[in-house]
Amino acid sequence: MATDPPGPDVIGLLYPGEMGTALARLLRDGGARVVTSVQGRGPRTRHNSRDAGLEELDSLGAVIRTATVLISLVPPAAALAVAELCRAELARRPVAAGRLLYLDLNSVAPGTAREIGAALSGAPVDFVDGGISGPAAQLASRCVMYLSGPQAERAAALFRGKMRVQVSGDVPGQASAMRMLLSGLAKGVVALFVEMALGARRAGVLDQLTAAYQASYPGVMEVVERSLPTFPRHAARRGQELAEVEATLADLGLAPAVTPGLRQLITDIGRLWPEGAPDRAWSVADVIEELHQRGLLAAPAPLSAGDCS
Helix, strand or coil: CCCCCCCEEEEEEECHHHHHHHHHHHHCCCCEEEEEEECCCCCCHHHHHCCCCCEECCCCHHHHHHCEEEEEECCCHHHHHHHHHHHHHHCCCCHHCCCEEEECCCCCHHHHHHHHHHHHCCCCEEEEEEEEEHHHHHHHHHHHEECCCCCCHHHHHHCCCCCEEEEEEECCCCCHHHHHHHHHHHHHHHHHHHHHHHHHHHCCCCCHHHHHHHHHHHHHHHHHHHHHHHHHHHCCEEEEEEHHHHHHHHHHHCCCCCHHHHHHHHHHHHHHCCCCCCCCCCCHHHHHHHHHHCCCCCCCCCCHHHCCC
16 A cells, blocks of 8 residues: 655754754755744744744644654753753654654764763654754855764755765764864864963054964964854853863863863853853954953962061
């Protein structure tokens, strides 16, 4: 007896932050139905969802019951908790809906990706580990999506022709390793620039140093100019991502020497600009001046003789 061919995928997105919104637009422009829920979410997520024209359902459970593919894109520290919430809702997913493809695109270490896979084990779910490298504003032109797991090719088919996709292997964690190791280098370049630039600001040669870097290391400055102006808005998340980079290296049997310092520096920047701070247009020079004024990396004043008494 002939069976009806499967219908088009319905993509559930958790949640439309900056990258999630860009991804949702990419999928919708390709004709996909993209659903989400903003229940319990903040005003920025609600704005992003409506701005991207997403179909809003009334709850996480409704998204899981409706979607054939679920994409998780949340802050790294929330990735496992979101997977566990989804696991609890899967018991109410209709059997006729078939297996859900769970695509985790969060910036997490391979060990975290494996924990997410374990949290979903035993449920009617095919887990794919993934990550996106590159700026959300240039998703189609500059970003690469890395995927791994037994169903990675199925996930890749959703995005081929829309953006660059690379299957890293059939073992969950391989894509996360690629994403983290790429991320660590990019954030490390920016962190080192911040340290050198703060020194130049104190020496009164910041403009000269920046011009010299532009002449000698244009590729480095391209990374800095693309990334550093986003730090007032995203530094807190960048610190979480570097914690995952550190965990990645530890998971691979390494004792990182440089990454802990990078993570601490960017975490400290994140404390100066909490998530949700008002938006404004920042230049590289603006960011360095603000960090200088706030005393980032300033050495403590030496004790005077009177302080020692």
